[in-house]
Amino acid sequence: MTKYCLTVTCATTRGIVAAIATFLAEHGCNITDSSQFDDVETSRFFMRISFESQDGVDLAALEADFAAIAKTFSMQFAFHDEAEKMKVVIMVSRFGHCLNDLLYRVRIGALPVEIVAVISNHMDYQKAVVNSDIPFHCIRVTKENKPQAEAAIMKVVEEAGAELIVLARYMQILSDEMCQKMSGRIINIHHSFLPSFKGANPYKQAFARGVKLIGATSHYVTADLDEGPIIEQDTVRITHAQSPDDYVSLGRDVESQVLARAIHAHANHRVFLNGNKTVVFQASPGSYSSEKMG
Ligand SMILES: Nc1nc2c(c(=O)[nH]1)N[C@@H](CN(C=O)c1ccc(C(=O)N[C@@H](CCC(=O)O)C(=O)O)cc1)CN2
Numbered sequence: 001m002t003k004y005c006l007t008v009t010c011a012t013t014r015g016i017v018a019a020i021a022t023f024l025a026e027h028g029c030n031i032t033d034s035s036q037f038d039d040v041e042t043s044r045f046f047m048r049i050s051f052e053s054q055d056g057v058d059l060a061a062l063e064a065d066f067a068a069i070a071k072t073f074s075m076q077f078a079f080h081d082e083a084e085k086m087k088v089v090i091m092v093s094r095f096g097h098c099l100n101d102l103l104y105r106v107r108i109g110a111l112p113v114e115i116v117a118v119i120s121n122h123m124d125y126q127k128a129v130v131n132s133d134i135p136f137h138c139i140r141v142t143k144e145n146k147p148q149a150e151a152a153i154m155k156v157v158e159e160a161g162a163e164l165i166v167l168a169r170y171m172q173i174l175s176d177e178m179c180q181k182m183s184g185r186i187i188n189i190h191h192s193f194l195p196s197f198k199g200a201n202p203y204k205q206a207f208a209r210g211v212k213l214i215g216a217t218s219h220y221v222t223a224d225l226d227e228g229p230i231i232e233q234d235t236v237r238i239t240h241a242q243s244p245d246d247y248v249s250l251g252r253d254v255e256s257q258v259l260a261r262a263i264h265a266h267a268n269h270r271v272f273l274n275g276n277k278t279v280v281f282q283a284s285p286g287s288y289s290s291e292k293m294g
Pocket residue numbers: 167170171172173174175176179188189190191199200220221222223224225226227228
């Protein structure tokens with residue numbers, strides 16, 4: 001049985017759900033899961049419908065037939081084959097815990113994406129990446145060569161056909177041009193519970209402030225440093241007796257988990273941009289696991 005999903009964003013009004021459900025039924029599709037949110041603040045409506053078809057569907061034909069409904073409600077919409085894995089480029093600098101975590105999750109099938117390349121401004125993780133049979137590109141960045149370095153990064157992204165860039169502790173600020181070009185397609189992991197402690201060295205900032213919780217935030221990357229729409233966050237308790245180096249150790253797991261949850265949501269089309277915020281529909285049960293029980 002082939003599974004698909006339809007994502008819809010439009011101005012809120014009556015009849016949207018009925019129109020979509022009727023359309024899918026008339027095209028021989030059975031709805032298996034549906035999430036929706038009507039934002040009264042912005043008068044925007046968001047919906048994600050999972051459906052299946054005994055005979056399989058021609059998505060291009062389905063999109064063409066759906067166009068009339070989309071026009072009626074001025075919808076932004078997309079159909080996706082849930083079997084297709086999103087192609088992802090991961091970027092990393094010196095801290096490799098999120099990269100290693102993602103390599104493992106993808107290897108066991110817990111993260112339904114295809115890592116098509118890893119880019120770093122250092123050579124630290126070349127061996128680990130090549131041993132995973134993934135192309136590794138070292139692209140050095142300096143204040144003088146940033147435009148050329150980003151051109152090289154985009155060449156790798158475009159030649160690999162990547163739909164998403166993941167900054168897995170990549171510690172270079174991306175240009176406004178690259179953020180604009182890749183709007184909604186770059187996800188970063190920031191090692192603080194934003195909006196606290198933006199920028200470099202958030203653990204040192206947290207230590208100086210005397211907080212009792214540290215955290216991690218995964219967000220879309222925009223020109224405004226660490227201010228992009230938040231996708232996922234979590235925290236971990238710390239005490240007065242711990243140092244910034246202890247925070248680094250404690251933070252590794254929460255950073256990795258938060259980033260993996262954000263990528264899982266994005267790759268499964270569960271994240272919707274809603275102004276400077278996001279709508280994130282929850283994963284259906286069992287959709288994280290695929291590792292066979294021991
Ligand atoms: N345009 C954006 N670029 C990046 C973002 C973002 O939100 N918008 N997130 C950062 C990640 N980040 C914190 O999570 C971060 C990375 C780097 C710096 C920084 O000051 N970098 C220095 C160089 C540091 C070095 O060479 O080691 C710099 O670029 O001048 C702050 C925050 C990723 N990029």
